[in-house]
Amino acid sequence: MENSSKIPLTLTRDTGRLSLGQRIFYEKNGFILIPHLVPLDVLERCNQRFEDISSGKVPKGAMTVMRDINDRKSVNKLQDFNTDEVLFEYVSHKDVVDVVESFTGPNIMAMHTMLIAKPPDIGYGSSKHPPHQDLYYFPFRPADKIVASWTAMEPCDVKNGCLYVLPGSHKKFSLLPHEYPSESVNKMYHGIQKLEDAKGWINLEMQPGDTxxxxxxxxxxSGINQSKRTRKAISAHYASADCTYIEVEGTVQEKIKDEVMEVVKRRLPGVTNVKFDDIWRFKSALVRGIRSSL
Ligand SMILES: O=C(O)CCC(=O)C(=O)O
Structure with a gap:
């Protein structure tokens, strides 16, 4: 198939993994969904690891275990598990990384990792994740060399709070200001306000393995989990190893940087010379190719 769409392909490259149609779809819409990408046995091992870490059977090591702000008995997220050999099986899985390479090129770092459990909401609405752009959290660029993978571990539908996206918003908007919404949300879930006029949202209902x-x-x-089921997904953010760190002081990202640095100060009292990019250097890992500027 030739590129007769007249869309210059600037966000993807031809590695033989994505079809031209899939590349054009991503360039236009800012996402591409690939059904049945991750084998179910990998997800089953990740799920068991989640249960073992959440229950305290397996030590959490360097990762962060987060609980819903209202429902303190529910672990809603494991974060930063690049050093966990079980969960890293997802992050480094060939089927995922082969697709990632179409966006990042051959040298690939896993910068941020999450297993998001989204428990049933207990009535405060805090299981929702307000609309946001992930770039808000990242002190590295260029944006076009960064991509997220998000894989359903369980059926994800409107009832249990599936992902929703605004197709084309990656081109329509630059990085927008984010802040805590007035409703109850979890820590660091800053959102974009005043999106009432935005039209064309779509829900991504997905089956286990769909990515x-x-x-x-x-x-x-993502929406409130109004079901009695969890809504588990595993996700990683990848960047080209050639991306470089930027200074976020004085930008819309300063607020989230300050919040992250407050947490680091609390966790590492007495450590005074850690910078925001040091945290990213520490928690990231090479998944393919050669590590360079990140
Ligand atoms: O899985 C979800 O509910 C939302 C995840 C997400 O958008 C994020 O963490 O950036």
Whole structure:
């Protein structure tokens, strides 16, 4: 198939993994969903690891274990598990990384990792994730060399709070200001306000193994879990190893940087010379190719 769409392909490269149609779809919409990408046995091992870490059977090591702000008995997220050999099986899985390479090129770092459990909401609405752009959290660029993978571990539908996206928003908007919404949300869930006029939102209902890849400027979020089931997904953000760190002081990202640095100060009292990019250097890992500037 030739590129007769007249869309210059600037966000993807031909590695033989994505079809031209899939590349054009990503360039236009800012995401591409690939059904049945991750084998179910990998997800089953990740799920068991989640249960073992959440229950305290397996030590959490360097990762962060987060609980819903209202429902303190529910672990809603494991974060930063690049050093966990079980969960890293997902992050480094060939089927995922082969697709990632179409966006990042051959030298690939896993910068941020999450297993998001989204427990049933207990009535405060805090299981939702307000609309946001992931780039808000990242002190490295260029944005076009960063991509998220997000894989359903369980059926994800509107009832249990699936992902929703605003197609094309990665091109329509630059990085927008984010802040805490007035409703109850979890720690660091800053959102974009005043999106009432935005039209064309779509829900991504997905089955286990289905994987969506999306651009870091794509506006997305997830709904309240109004079911009695969890809604588990595993996700990683990848960047080209050739990306470089930027200074976020004085930009819309300063607020989230300050919040992250407050947490680091609390966790590492007495350590005074850690910078925001040091945290990213520490928690990231090479998954393919050669490590360079990140
Ligand atoms: O899985 C979810 O509910 C939302 C995840 C997400 O958008 C994020 O963490 O950036």
């Amino acid at each position: 969506v890849f999306f651009h870091p400027l794509l506006i997305h979020g």
